[in-house]
Amino acid sequence: MNSTAERRAEMEAILLAPLVKPSRFYDLGILIMAMFIMWGLYAWSEQLRHGLIVTGMRDQVFWGLYISNVVFFVSLSLTGTFLSAVLRITGNHWQAPVTRLAEVVTGAALLMAATMILVDMGRPERVFYVFIHGRLQSPLIWDVMAVTSYLVGSIIYLYLPMIPDIAICRDRLSPSVSPLRRKVYDILALGWQDSAKQQERLNKLISIMTVLIIPVAVSVHSVTAWIFAMTFRPGWDVTILAPYFVASAFFSGVAAIIIAMTVYRKVFKLEKYITWEHYRKLGWLLLALLLVYAYFSFAELLPGAYKLATHERELLNLLLTGQQAFLFWVSLLGSIVVPAVLICWRRTRTVAGLTVASVLITVTLWIKKSYLLIVPTLQVSLMPFDAPGRYHPTWVEWSLSLAAIAGFMLMVALFFRFFPVIAIWETSRAAGEGG
Amino acid sequence: MGISRRRFLQTLTWAGLGTAVYPLLSRVSKVEAKGWAASGLDPRPTGTKTLTKQWTMVIDLKKCEGCVIINKPPQCTVTCNQGHFVPEGQEWIKVSKVRGAGGGSHWMPFPCMHCQKAPCVDVCPVGASYYTEEGLVLIDQDRCIGCRVCMAACPYHRRYFNWKQQRLTPEAALAERSPEYPVPALKGTVSKCMFCAHNVRKGKIPICVSGCPMGAIYFGDLERDIITNGMEVVPLRKTLAENNAFRFKEELGTEPRVYYLPGYGQEFGREARE
Ligand code: SF4
Ligand code: SF4
Ligand code: SF4
Numbered sequence: 001m002n003s004t005a006e007r008r009a010e011m012e013a014i015l016l017a018p019l020v021k022p023s024r025f026y027d028l029g030i031l032i033m034a035m036f037i038m039w040g041l042y043a044w045s046e047q048l049r050h051g052l053i054v055t056g057m058r059d060q061v062f063w064g065l066y067i068s069n070v071v072f073f074v075s076l077s078l079t080g081t082f083l084s085a086v087l088r089i090t091g092n093h094w095q096a097p098v099t100r101l102a103e104v105v106t107g108a109a110l111l112m113a114a115t116m117i118l119v120d121m122g123r124p125e126r127v128f129y130v131f132i133h134g135r136l137q138s139p140l141i142w143d144v145m146a147v148t149s150y151l152v153g154s155i156i157y158l159y160l161p162m163i164p165d166i167a168i169c170r171d172r173l174s175p176s177v178s179p180l181r182r183k184v185y186d187i188l189a190l191g192w193q194d195s196a197k198q199q200e201r202l203n204k205l206i207s208i209m210t211v212l213i214i215p216v217a218v219s220v221h222s223v224t225a226w227i228f229a230m231t232f233r234p235g236w237d238v239t240i241l242a243p244y245f246v247a248s249a250f251f252s253g254v255a256a257i258i259i260a261m262t263v264y265r266k267v268f269k270l271e272k273y274i275t276w277e278h279y280r281k282l283g284w285l286l287l288a289l290l291l292v293y294a295y296f297s298f299a300e301l302l303p304g305a306y307k308l309a310t311h312e313r314e315l316l317n318l319l320l321t322g323q324q325a326f327l328f329w330v331s332l333l334g335s336i337v338v339p340a341v342l343i344c345w346r347r348t349r350t351v352a353g354l355t356v357a358s359v360l361i362t363v364t365l366w367i368k369k370s371y372l373l374i375v376p377t378l379q380v381s382l383m384p385f386d387a388p389g390r391y392h393p394t395w396v397e398w399s400l401s402l403a404a405i406a407g408f409m410l411m412v413a414l415f416f417r418f419f420p421v422i423a424i425w426e427t428s429r430a431a432g433e434g435g
Numbered sequence: 436m437g438i439s440r441r442r443f444l445q446t447l448t449w450a451g452l453g454t455a456v457y458p459l460l461s462r463v464s465k466v467e468a469k470g471w472a473a474s475g476l477d478p479r480p481t482g483t484k485t486l487t488k489q490w491t492m493v494i495d496l497k498k499c500e501g502c503v504i505i506n507k508p509p510q511c512t513v514t515c516n517q518g519h520f521v522p523e524g525q526e527w528i529k530v531s532k533v534r535g536a537g538g539g540s541h542w543m544p545f546p547c548m549h550c551q552k553a554p555c556v557d558v559c560p561v562g563a564s565y566y567t568e569e570g571l572v573l574i575d576q577d578r579c580i581g582c583r584v585c586m587a588a589c590p591y592h593r594r595y596f597n598w599k600q601q602r603l604t605p606e607a608a609l610a611e612r613s614p615e616y617p618v619p620a621l622k623g624t625v626s627k628c629m630f631c632a633h634n635v636r637k638g639k640i641p642i643c644v645s646g647c648p649m650g651a652i653y654f655g656d657l658e659r660d661i662i663t664n665g666m667e668v669v670p671l672r673k674t675l676a677e678n679n680a681f682r683f684k685e686e687l688g689t690e691p692r693v694y695y696l697p698g699y700g701q702e703f704g705r706e707a708r709e
Contacts, residue, residue, distance in 0.1 A: 059586075
């Protein structure tokens with residue numbers, strides 16, 4: 001009994017430390033991200049002034065990096081909450097220390113996806129029209145609904161298990177933080193006293209949210225795929241698109257969580273709580289998802305490649321041997337072959353190896369499932385007067401894309417400036433149950 | 436055709452909604468609730484029921500020579516561009532050489548097809564693209580949010596985005612913009628051929644029809660069953676039936692209101708015939 005209490009005290013000391021005084025790395029990171037964001041805002045102001053003419057998009061390839069980023073962030077968002085919900089529901093408690101990280105990734109990614117949509121719009125000041133003039137026939141409106149539902153759901157799902165931890169912050173951090181912050185903790189903790197009755201109620205609520213959030217998470221990504229699948233375009237007009245999106249989003253999301261784990265483990269010194277065991281389990285999950293992804297990638301292409309209908313042939317030429325072939329093959333190599341080796345080979349099955357594999361997967365899936373999904377399809381000529389379309393992103397687009405990634409990281413980082421990365425309450429409970 | 440695409444989509448969407456928690460949300464926000472409720476059925480006419488007219492275009496490919504024989508750029512395009520102050524880089528009616536199977540080629544003008552089952556209207560999130568009671572597909576640039584999903588949906592590549600503010604001539608600057616006469620074009624929105632809605636309202640034929648020196652373009656009303664190229668008036672249905680009329684990409688089921696009359700043996704093209 002005594003040792004449990006001691007363990008708990010030590011854990012609180014380590015986990016609450018960054019909330020009072022973060023390390024120098026942390027401040028430096030924030031500074032760099034803020035710089036990227038400022039530059040991005042400048043680029044955006046240029047774009048607002050002159051119109052989308054400052055991008056590389058034109059009438060044929062009318063979507064580019066921006067929409068690629070939307071798809072990417074939506075896919076990032078899928079996993080966080082989804083993964084933690086699936087593991088909670090199946091009674092796996094080993095994940096307790098990483099769930100919060102995953103859920104915050106979800107929230108930040110969704111907010112960034114929404115921002116990127118705004119950036120891509122020709123008239124962003126009219127965005128509220130989707131609420132006052134929205135038409136249910138439009139897949140874009142489905143997306144608005146799905147993303148809003150998921151955002152609200154994820155925030156609730158993130159908040160509920162956090163209540164006890166906020167109460168800990170309220171009780172332990174009082175002398176070291178400003179009165180305002182104490183007040184905020186006080187309000188957010190909702191008078192949590194860790195009584196048996198409160199625990200029972202909270203557990204019930206968490207279970208309900210866990211079940212509710214899974215279909216919403218799947219719907220978000222399916223609907224994003226359907227925006228594309230509802231058109232007559234080669235490469236988009238396929239029934240497999242939604243499940244393929246969900247599968248690959250799960251895949252790249254797990255990779256992203258491994259990266260986040262490594263970063264916060266280092267910066268916040270969490271080696272004691274995020275252990276090799278977590279990496280090992282997530283690593284095998286990553287391998288399983290890699291195989292599913294490889295299967296989908298093949299299944300998506302084969303029927304089209306067999307029949308070679310006019311537009312389909314043009315698209316495949318572009319991808320397999322043409323202008324986009326380099327990116328296409330690099331993305332397959334980087335998302336399937338190399339990570340598989342890194343995970344399977346004993347020598348590289350380490351924290352570093354898995355992190356490298358995850359970085360590779362995240363980058364190449366951005367290429368394959370976002371960029372190569374959008375651009376080559378639009379390059380295909382639909383009409384006799386079309387030449388193969390061209391697209392060269394401009395500095396404005398690159399700046400805003402980098403700013404979006406920085407914005408995403410900044411949101412996650414700022415969140416953990418005020419709330420502990422690891423769910424203290426759940427982790428100590430899981431440890432208690434595990435013996 | 437038992438169930439229309441729109442009905443199908445609506446049913447599907449409502450079913451999808453059941454799984455999302457959206458009903459809860461919309462109750463929270465009054466504004467949203469009003470918007471969504473109104474959006475269940477678009478207030479503007481969407482079916483064929485309420486149509487008062489059905490404007491139709493027929494292009495006689497036997498007569499169209501791409502204006503090469505008079506040694507000029509395609510006059511339908513030129514007159515349309517001038518008449519509507521069409522922004523630089525856009526051609527609402529585009530004339531293109533089309534290759535035939537026999538190795539020859541023929542000319543073909545492509546305006547917006549004003550599809551009866553228009554994919555662009557289906558996907559527009561805010562109803563900025565819509566059907567009129569006269570069978571047209573118009574764009575309300577004062578409603579358009581510039582998402583470009585309609586450009587993705589249009590299988591004919593007939594929509595253009597206004598990437599920048601167009602340089603205005605005095606007449607264009609003074610014009611009052613409406614869906615029927617989208618001048619001056621609004622930066623950040625979408626433009627396309629609107630079947631000269633402003634002209635036909637006044638009983639005039641479209642600019643490209645009167646602009647074609649060969650009289651290749653006919654325009655008329657399917658309800659009254661007549662078309663004219665500005666020189667002669669002919670019955671519409673009979674002309675279509677007797678001339679093996681076809682529509683572009685008929686297999687997609689978009690049911691365009693633009694018909695083409697073949698005649699060169701289009702599969703083979705002009706050169707092959709000469
Ligand atoms: S041709 Fe394109 S823009 Fe015109 S009505 Fe049909 S789908 Fe819409
Ligand atoms: S770009 Fe404008 S017209 Fe086209 S779908 Fe979006 S809002 Fe509708
Ligand atoms: S009908 Fe009018 S708007 Fe359409 S192409 Fe002809 S002139 Fe241009």
